[in-house]
Amino acid sequence: MMTRLIRSTALALAIAIPHAALAAEPRAKTSNGTLEGTTEPSGIHAYRGIPFAQPPIDDLRWQPPQPVENWSGVRNAKQFGPRCVQSPVFSDMVFRSNGMSEDCLYLNVWTPAKSSNERLPVLVYFYGGGFVAGDGSEPRYDGESMAKKGIVAVSVNYRLGVWGFLAHPDLTKESPHHASGNYALLDQNAALKWVNKNIAGFGGDPRKVTIAGESAGSISVSAQMASPLSKDLIAGAIGESGAMIKPTLPPVMLSDGEKVGEEFAKSLGAASIKDLRAMPTEKVQEAAAKLPIGRFASTVDGWFLPKSPVEIFEAGQQAHVPLLVGWNSAENNYRSILAQAEPSPENYAAALKRLYGDRADEVLKLYPASTREEVMQAATDLASDRFIAYSTWKWFDLHRKTGGKPVYRYYYARPRPPAVNGRGNAAPSQGAAHSAEIEYAMGNLATNKVFAWTPDDEKVSALMHGYFANFIKAGDPNGPGLPKWPAATTAETAQYMRIDVEPRVETDRTRARYSFLDADYLKK
Numbered sequence: 001m002m003t004r005l006i007r008s009t010a011l012a013l014a015i016a017i018p019h020a021a022l023a024a025e026p027r028a029k030t031s032n033g034t035l036e037g038t039t040e041p042s043g044i045h046a047y048r049g050i051p052f053a054q055p056p057i058d059d060l061r062w063q064p065p066q067p068v069e070n071w072s073g074v075r076n077a078k079q080f081g082p083r084c085v086q087s088p089v090f091s092d093m094v095f096r097s098n099g100m101s102e103d104c105l106y107l108n109v110w111t112p113a114k115s116s117n118e119r120l121p122v123l124v125y126f127y128g129g130g131f132v133a134g135d136g137s138e139p140r141y142d143g144e145s146m147a148k149k150g151i152v153a154v155s156v157n158y159r160l161g162v163w164g165f166l167a168h169p170d171l172t173k174e175s176p177h178h179a180s181g182n183y184a185l186l187d188q189n190a191a192l193k194w195v196n197k198n199i200a201g202f203g204g205d206p207r208k209v210t211i212a213g214e215s216a217g218s219i220s221v222s223a224q225m226a227s228p229l230s231k232d233l234i235a236g237a238i239g240e241s242g243a244m245i246k247p248t249l250p251p252v253m254l255s256d257g258e259k260v261g262e263e264f265a266k267s268l269g270a271a272s273i274k275d276l277r278a279m280p281t282e283k284v285q286e287a288a289a290k291l292p293i294g295r296f297a298s299t300v301d302g303w304f305l306p307k308s309p310v311e312i313f314e315a316g317q318q319a320h321v322p323l324l325v326g327w328n329s330a331e332n333n334y335r336s337i338l339a340q341a342e343p344s345p346e347n348y349a350a351a352l353k354r355l356y357g358d359r360a361d362e363v364l365k366l367y368p369a370s371t372r373e374e375v376m377q378a379a380t381d382l383a384s385d386r387f388i389a390y391s392t393w394k395w396f397d398l399h400r401k402t403g404g405k406p407v408y409r410y411y412y413a414r415p416r417p418p419a420v421n422g423r424g425n426a427a428p429s430q431g432a433a434h435s436a437e438i439e440y441a442m443g444n445l446a447t448n449k450v451f452a453w454t455p456d457d458e459k460v461s462a463l464m465h466g467y468f469a470n471f472i473k474a475g476d477p478n479g480p481g482l483p484k485w486p487a488a489t490t491a492e493t494a495q496y497m498r499i500d501v502e503p504r505v506e507t508d509r510t511r512a513r514y515s516f517l518d519a520d521y522l523k524k
Helices: 002-016 144-148 161-165 169-174 183-202 216-226 254-267 273-278 281-288 309-314 345-366 372-402 438-442 455-474 511-522
Strands: 027-030 033-036 045-051 074-076 106-111 120-126 152-156 204-214 236-240 323-328 407-412 495-499 504-507
Touching (some): 144 455, 169 273, 204 455, 407 455
Parallel strands (some): 120 152, 407 495
Antiparallel strands (some): 027 033
16 A cells, blocks of 8 residues: 555656756767756757866966867866956946956857767857957847757857957967967857867767857958868858958957067056956957957968958958848948938038049949938948948859859848836837847847837748758758749849848849959058
């Protein structure tokens, strides 16, 4: 009788207690040791704060990332690691990281795999933020939604600003490659090597790794495609607004980067890199934060970048992988052209004269406007091209000609809805602002509590998220239930997908703009 009662009670408890509560936390084996993560209510396994390199502190400050040291036992992987040292530059960044530190080289994995034998496609995402801010813990980059699509999703931290890009003669001298700077890009490369070595333990396929990113993350994707250190580690690439091509944070020659580094060190009273390494984190960051974004640039160092990305893509020496790439309809505001002047045709013409001198009439023909509304649109188009759209187009144009693989181009046109507090956003006529597409593409609208998302926003997100997931799986965004998206050809006029509530394929009519900007940026 007692035995029957115990069995009945145990059965009742088993029914009453959810299965997830009874299940052990998920574990994954890596080359450095075993990790224990968490299981989300959706069933997705998440592993946070995984080290992929040694902490770049003390003597490892401004050194290429070094291999992780092994650990014994089971390492907790339930909390995001610290974000890399940065200043509060962008108000839209929300962090879930465990503080901020130079010790920040961690990545996060979300996987739907039930075993390590599944060999699922992999997404590795690099955050944006002008190479001075950002973190893999930001909710908009959360990998759970991608994992629900059958993808192992990874977000990666990399060093920022002075910590990620300082070049200096002392650093070049101590390098066996006679290179310095580019530590942020080498961090990303180290993460890709870690993925190649370890992702099978999370059910991922190291032969099916797609890299993606927005803004500085997209610039990073173009750089990783160009680098001989990374190009064989990837099977596909997604670029959202940005490429490492003038005028968008292009690399400088190593000698120029070294001069900037020397000037910075002297400004802090450091006679050598040893002195600079001995300085407190806060002192270095405070001085660096006073300098403009891009002051510490990537370098053509002869190692990570043997030549500029433009030269590498022109020569067809980049990774020959499928590319999905595009930009938004309002990457920059018309005020960057007109300043505080009213958007009248007269003021627009005067602004073009200030910017382009005797070429102003040519620019006006390429970006025509004769009414207030047309001025706002034309100036938005020009501002967007000057900021980031041209460089993204150039990347697209080069890779479709020399990459040997399909290239899919998009134009994202869905403006964000008004904010929840009712104060609204940019006027719809100005279009989709820079970074507006991230939550849509990653399937993460719900993580952003600022905007009052509508059924139309959910529709656009389902579309873009579906395209991205299909591309990660097969190198082709097309699939059941989605409008057909043709790959761009090498013809002068290319087709692209306009992503909006009513998506449609359009034929490019703007090549003349970019041909003009080619001369402006690349042939001076």
